[in-house]
Amino acid sequence: MSGSGFGNIFRITTWGESHGRALGVVIDGCPSGLIMNEEIIQKDLDRRKPGASKFGTKRQEGDKVEILSGVFEGKTTGTPISLAVFNQDQRSRDYSNIMNVYRPGHADFCFDSKYGFRDYRGGGRSSGRETLSRVAAGAVARAALKELGVEIFAFTKSVGSIQGKTVDKDEIFNNPLCMADKEAAVKASELMEEAMSDLDSVGGVVECRISGMPVGIGEPVFDKLDAALSKAVMSIGAVKGVEFGEGFGASLKKGSENNDPFIIKDGKPAKAKNSSGGVLGGMSDGDEIILRAAFKPTPSISQPQMTVNREGKEEEIVIKGRHDPIIVPRAVVVVEAMAAVTVLDLMLVNMASKMENVKKFYTE
Amino acid sequence: MSGSGFGNIFRITTWGESHGRALGVVIDGCPSGLIMNEEIIQKDLDRRKPGASKFGTKRQEGDKVEILSGVFEGKTTGTPISLAVFNQDQRSRDYSNIMNVYRPGHADFCFDSKYGFRDYRGGGRSSGRETLSRVAAGAVARAALKELGVEIFAFTKSVGSIQGKTVDKDEIFNNPLCMADKEAAVKASELMEEAMSDLDSVGGVVECRISGMPVGIGEPVFDKLDAALSKAVMSIGAVKGVEFGEGFGASLKKGSENNDPFIIKDGKPAKAKNSSGGVLGGMSDGDEIILRAAFKPTPSISQPQMTVNREGKEEEIVIKGRHDPIIVPRAVVVVEAMAAVTVLDLMLVNMASKMENVKKFYTE
Amino acid sequence: MSGSGFGNIFRITTWGESHGRALGVVIDGCPSGLIMNEEIIQKDLDRRKPGASKFGTKRQEGDKVEILSGVFEGKTTGTPISLAVFNQDQRSRDYSNIMNVYRPGHADFCFDSKYGFRDYRGGGRSSGRETLSRVAAGAVARAALKELGVEIFAFTKSVGSIQGKTVDKDEIFNNPLCMADKEAAVKASELMEEAMSDLDSVGGVVECRISGMPVGIGEPVFDKLDAALSKAVMSIGAVKGVEFGEGFGASLKKGSENNDPFIIKDGKPAKAKNSSGGVLGGMSDGDEIILRAAFKPTPSISQPQMTVNREGKEEEIVIKGRHDPIIVPRAVVVVEAMAAVTVLDLMLVNMASKMENVKKFYTE
């Protein structure tokens, strides 16, 4: 099925395996006339690149995006935009001892059952490298959203038990863990050092904020904004939970606490506070959307683990090679990308919600 | 857009407002030859019915489902199944004072912005009553899944801060809060009584378990099983968070703790424990799927609240009428229904994953 | 699969069998604020009704449409519109002798193979009665298109070998064959009388014209306007061919004849003639869209026919009951309906084609 397709009007189809020839994405339905070039996309891809961070892997990836179609004279044409990154650093030899085993916490076992075999070269389609395609698509969506006054930023909210409290946007790029709270970033670094020396890994939470949203984006009842964002973000590898506003915390509240009263602000109705996280009744309510995604710790750790091989025998494995001890910092831009793609798509769909607007479009 | 459509092969389209003539759903793509009748569906609808529970509203709904097409001589025909429930208890007068205001925590404001007006009769499409269509569709999906060895059950995991610890399936229907832990149910009742006397409401969490899953269900990378379930469940009104397995708890773990080693069980590979909650790499891994949905407290409370009316003036409102002080017990069967619809759809899609199976289907 | 769903933004899902309880359609994504009521829809349904025409069957159908949701205070709400017609004249007894045979020219055999049985009650889902759902949906689409300046009309272009030459819109409703050419209608009547006395049936062609189209509607390369219309119209039972403009006739022309030169008309570019039939490069070119659908003769004839029964034995059957000796006059409104649904959907999608328009929508 088109399991690799996402979206209704602005629809992306990703492809590529970590150790195949290339990875990429085709974007269909991007409106024409949007300024677009490789630099715009490369900027977001570089935020994903390992080696930049002290806690990232030292695999040199050198991912350079190429625009193969859909852009002409510096602007999108309205025809499909094909983006590709050709794999440079594909040395398989790091992975040879895991060729025939099912790595714990990885998709190997499921892929083998579903498809009859698996691409043992570093995780194939289930590798974190697949997120490159998402980020490339997200860069295009983000550029369009910027034109519409919508901005997205995300950051690492927590690393293991270390929670960020404050949100300083400038801090996010100052520390290798992409936290928005300077103090917490220091503590988190220490936690990371510990884990690394234990040959272990750590989980965390990414928080993403979307501002400038018009009211009413989302298509009840199944393509509600939070439902669509949920699918988009949960589809990122290693995500185990998604929440909005107070999220699971809302289940602990009383209605009198959790409801956001309406007031008049700048002459228009607005909520007095934002427990809802910017989504009400499944549609944007005008306030900043606040969502969080919980990431499990990186499954590839160098500690010995018990597993089973393809012949059905139990064996102990030690995963060699270079792996991030935490996924979250690299995932920050991926969460932004998926949010961008989802929001832009629903904003395009929303243009057709009122007969009055359709009529205005076609008769004025 | 087809915001009211969900699914690929087994696709449901719901319709209806709480105070319109009827509500219903059209199910397209249900395989033929499944035993089906109104009783099977009514059984699940009745689990949703208020008045049964001490903490449910006393609105008499008497929802009786009718099969209008797609079933012949007691079996599904393969053609679209149209189910409808004609509204009985539609008295609008309870809602008259809220006609022109935006109720806090409700979708009124967003609907008005998106569509240019709103159906003030009790919430219209955003009313909890819309879940009736989901439950009807879920009953059909559940019946098909039963034939395939897949069973689904859900229960109230927590009410406010009261957490259930044990899971006793028989207890679920013994207490009006649908908890699976008898002791917790008692404490939760007390919490509810307090809230009700305060004219307030309470949130909670529903946990849903799916057993008998084959391995490999889910379509990477966007229609992964957890991504699809996430969308399905988040689309239920009042849901603010969805998680799988250890969920947000996984973000606090180390890789060595969170990974589930593989062992041989009954001659086949299986996980030694189930931190993943039955989903690995976005596909079912053979273990019980465990998901949780966090529900915010019911927005409609009888305490006075500040809000804004359609003319742009702030005013205080008191919502009259009969409202549940907690959504969760009624939502238990809704979560099951959405899980059923999602899982069945992806199991049908999965039949085409291997050339070997397609070939077997067509040439043997 | 959602074989009974059609459309992207304005999406219809039809349901119902000829002899089931009811037939209907759910329309998702209809913009809000469109004036709508049962009379508007009934008007088109009545054009489909047999008994009105001398050559139509005398089955009294009395199809009365009911709006079950999606309309409030006389206007569409933006939520799904559910329309239903409850079957009145369901007497099965006319069909008893064909219960176990595969009627030549009918879908019985294919349905049985695909689904494992068939609904012998008058053709079930493959019956012409299924078109009632399409016409109901088409009436809503037509009403929206009218607001946008787009008008659709169709007529019987030919009956057997009798071709209409002129197009007089007022004549269409003056003759029972719905031809737009008075003289041809007379000759065609005679042809029909002959066929009826032979217990035989006749085929024909419907021509449909869509005026007021803006330029550029259609989504290359697969959802081109003609491709989408093609699917929509070919899906009507008994259609064996669809063509645009000169259609199959264009294959006989030279490029110098078939090309439509551009000129300036009313200060804007326009084509000097319309061999393209209003579609160029798969998009509307501003001129009247002209499409034709070829209908095979009604399969149900009273002449004895050789066929096979479900037990695998050859037998001769005589189809009793009341059947139209020609499908075409009843299909005229069905072709209009499918055209309306297709065109409206693509016009809604087209609103998002240029960044400039998206920006104007969201920032002005």
Place this chain on the structure above:
Amino acid sequence: MSGSGFGNIFRITTWGESHGRALGVVIDGCPSGLIMNEEIIQKDLDRRKPGASKFGTKRQEGDKVEILSGVFEGKTTGTPISLAVFNQDQRSRDYSNIMNVYRPGHADFCFDSKYGFRDYRGGGRSSGRETLSRVAAGAVARAALKELGVEIFAFTKSVGSIQGKTVDKDEIFNNPLCMADKEAAVKASELMEEAMSDLDSVGGVVECRISGMPVGIGEPVFDKLDAALSKAVMSIGAVKGVEFGEGFGASLKKGSENNDPFIIKDGKPAKAKNSSGGVLGGMSDGDEIILRAAFKPTPSISQPQMTVNREGKEEEIVIKGRHDPIIVPRAVVVVEAMAAVTVLDLMLVNMASKMENVKKFYTE
């Protein structure tokens, strides 16, 4: 919108402009385990190549396909297959005088209106070169269909008024016009020579036959097999009509002539003749599917033509460069490709039609 996407389970997304960097397609949902390599695909691409035919253009295209993902160790993996052809012969200079005009019979005008500008480099996305992506996808689909016993072949049925009468499969590749009738091919050549010396072009019809179809493929009512094939084929540039079996000819027949009686053949029900063209009630009936597509004459002719430029002034143009005087021979493999993609997709969907098969799949 995803106007460049086609299919449900086996879904293709094409991209690329004639003079952009590359063209390609992403195939999502191809079952795993199918033997696949560049040679298999190249074989079909080469049938499309101009220069091979006396009547084809002498543009050297040298299109070489590359598999960028989705194939491992010689077989499809089940993950998206990305195919690309990098443009070699992109010299723009041939097209400079048409940069600012709307070429008659071309999509320039529509693209400009829809997207706000157009890619003047040789037609961009509306160029015939876009079919390269379709053929590449079709080659993969065809390989899968072969495993299932389904074979597809097409040929030029007519060139202008010259009709082929006999069908000799071996003759198709013997003559540059790809006709299946040797005598007709000779007459057609003469017609072509005439047209070429007149600086004109000629239209024609492609006939496509699909054998080995199981019964019941197609999803009523909108994704009927003929409806889906119709959309697929009509979406090919220059197609103005599509018909099945007797097609428009069926409209001239009587029911007693057009109906195909059922008989027992090889112990199973089968039709005695094939007027239906292999599709009955919108589903395959077991017989060879016969469809025809009418192609208009190539719009790019070297005769002077009147047109309008982007500034709104009428002017005469002479299209220079190398253009095929007939599209049909190159389109033969394109029609096969679209048929393959459509049929395979619907065969995959059909696997889920009966509960009995779903149950067998999951419980045996």
